[in-house]
Amino acid sequence: MSRKILFAASEAAPFIATGGLAEVVGSLPKALHQLGYDVRVVLPLYRDVNQEYRQKFTFLGNITVPVAWRNQYCGIFEYVHEGVTFYFVDNEYYFKRKGCYGHFDDGERFAFFGRSVVEIMPAVDFFPDVLHCHDWQAALAAIYLKTVYSGRERYRDIKTVFTIHNIEYQGKYSMDNLQWLFGIDGYYQGVVEFDGCINLMKGAIECCDKFSTVSPQYAEEIKDPYYAHGLDGFIRNNAHKLCGILNGIDTDYYNPKTDKALFANYDAKNLDNKAVCKQELQRMLNLQVRPNTPIVAMISRLVDHKGLDLVTAVIDEALESDMQFVLLGTGEGYYEHFFAELASRHPQQVAAAITFNAQLSRQIYSGADIFLMPSKSEPCGLSQMIASRYGTVALVRETGGLKDSILPYGNGGNGFTFSNYNAHDMLYVLRQAFDVYRNQEQWRKLVRKAMRTDFSWNASAKGYDKLYTDLLG
Numbered sequence: 001m002s003r004k005i006l007f008a009a010s011e012a013a014p015f016i017a018t019g020g021l022a023e024v025v026g027s028l029p030k031a032l033h034q035l036g037y038d039v040r041v042v043l044p045l046y047r048d049v050n051q052e053y054r055q056k057f058t059f060l061g062n063i064t065v066p067v068a069w070r071n072q073y074c075g076i077f078e079y080v081h082e083g084v085t086f087y088f089v090d091n092e093y094y095f096k097r098k099g100c101y102g103h104f105d106d107g108e109r110f111a112f113f114g115r116s117v118v119e120i121m122p123a124v125d126f127f128p129d130v131l132h133c134h135d136w137q138a139a140l141a142a143i144y145l146k147t148v149y150s151g152r153e154r155y156r157d158i159k160t161v162f163t164i165h166n167i168e169y170q171g172k173y174s175m176d177n178l179q180w181l182f183g184i185d186g187y188y189q190g191v192v193e194f195d196g197c198i199n200l201m202k203g204a205i206e207c208c209d210k211f212s213t214v215s216p217q218y219a220e221e222i223k224d225p226y227y228a229h230g231l232d233g234f235i236r237n238n239a240h241k242l243c244g245i246l247n248g249i250d251t252d253y254y255n256p257k258t259d260k261a262l263f264a265n266y267d268a269k270n271l272d273n274k275a276v277c278k279q280e281l282q283r284m285l286n287l288q289v290r291p292n293t294p295i296v297a298m299i300s301r302l303v304d305h306k307g308l309d310l311v312t313a314v315i316d317e318a319l320e321s322d323m324q325f326v327l328l329g330t331g332e333g334y335y336e337h338f339f340a341e342l343a344s345r346h347p348q349q350v351a352a353a354i355t356f357n358a359q360l361s362r363q364i365y366s367g368a369d370i371f372l373m374p375s376k377s378e379p380c381g382l383s384q385m386i387a388s389r390y391g392t393v394a395l396v397r398e399t400g401g402l403k404d405s406i407l408p409y410g411n412g413g414n415g416f417t418f419s420n421y422n423a424h425d426m427l428y429v430l431r432q433a434f435d436v437y438r439n440q441e442q443w444r445k446l447v448r449k450a451m452r453t454d455f456s457w458n459a460s461a462k463g464y465d466k467l468y469t470d471l472l473g
């Protein structure tokens with residue numbers, strides 16, 4: 001009989017996505033399914049869940065879910081996607097709102113969600129061997145299982161895994177919420193308490209049998225105060241339960257040979273159409289159409305930890321070289337203004353699209369030459385993998401998953417890297433990349449190397465397979 005895994009997460013592509021978490025929760029179950037697991041996923045039924053799918057969901061029924069002293073309606077919908085069963089828990093009071101997060105009562109909303117994950121098991125008749133929770137929004141499912149439900153017959157043997165996609169967001173609440181909001185008995189206060197407040201991520205790590213991060217390098221880094229947002233000591237004390245497994249990407253979905261969003265399709269064997277993609281991109285963005293000028297691209301949320309201060313510090317210097325710069329993303333106002341203004345000063349050399357647009361992102365991945373990702377910290381990062389797959393050579397800082405996925409040119413690597421968080425170190429390597437670019441034969445070799453790197457889920461799913469097998473024997 002196949003092993004049963006239940007994922008709990010706050011987003012999954014193609015239903016609802018705000019970031020990398022959704023890509024992983026959308027594609028890892030499929031890879032595990034191919035390894036023979038019975039994987040199912042529980043998600044909140046947000047208002048913004050993609051309508052195209054939403055209308056095909058099946059209503060299974062409803063139950064009542066306790067949220068501390070409240071008893072809340074919980075509708076259960078089901079949808080099977082690529083062999084994986086997705087359950088959506090419905091409560092309009094909590095989820096019929098704009099977006100996924102950022103509401104004043106997120107604590108209560110995700111308490112409802114966490115409790116629903118555990119409560120729907122008998123209703124859908126699926127008691128997993130492993131409950132696998134992702135990030136703080138799903139942390140309470142693991143916490144409830146090991147506290148409130150620990151004595152209950154059918155729940156007792158369920159193992160739990162918790163995956164940290166980003167340690168920056170921990171789910172912190174003041175201590176007085178413990179009983180009236182989260183419904184956790186004072187007896188368990190020590191489980192969730194950290195630094196004088198409730199810390200749901202800490203609680204899930206405490207409760208789980210194993211926890212993981214999305215790259216081996218990040219698993220090491222979060223033992224260090226520079227990266228851990230206060231949790232380093234606690235992580236070090238629990239290191240015996242920790243492992244790092246590098247994410248993959250869905251290589252069918254991200255395939256330059258078939259991607260309909262591109263101006264023209266190509267593969268590693270025949271790169272001619274990549275030049276077409278570049279030319280059309282330059283034309284569309286009103287840049288000078290120059291086939292031999294390297295385009296450096298960034299597609300990123302415009303927030304500090306993406307390393308944008310390195311870029312703002314040296315971009316004017318960089319633009320003295322024969323290069324073009326293309327940026328796509330939204331975020332902090334300072335950066336939005338900076339890049340919009342940069343583009344207005346260099347209209348033929350710089351394009352800044354302060355927006356998010358999936359089609360444009362793929363046109364950039366395919367049309368650019370160098371993909372810049374100088375993150376200060378990066379748990380895994382998927383863009384460097386997608387860019388590589390489209391033959392756009394990644395230039396990254398050696399941190400987290402960037403370090404694990406991109407190896408430096410010269411030692412047989414598939415991209416360019418620098419290690420210190422220093423703007424001129426980055427610029428030095430960027431110029432090195434321009435040198436290689438000018439030797440078209442060498443550059444094509446490097447492009448092919450990047451495109452042929454295996455970023456599929458094959459290897460990573462095996463990492464989870466091992467993790468589950470270690471737990472279940």
Ligand code: GLC
Nearest residue numbers: 020021165214379380381382
């Ligand atoms: C988070 C991390 C990112 C990672 C993604 C998926 O968004 O910031 O580095 O790739 O989760 O695990």
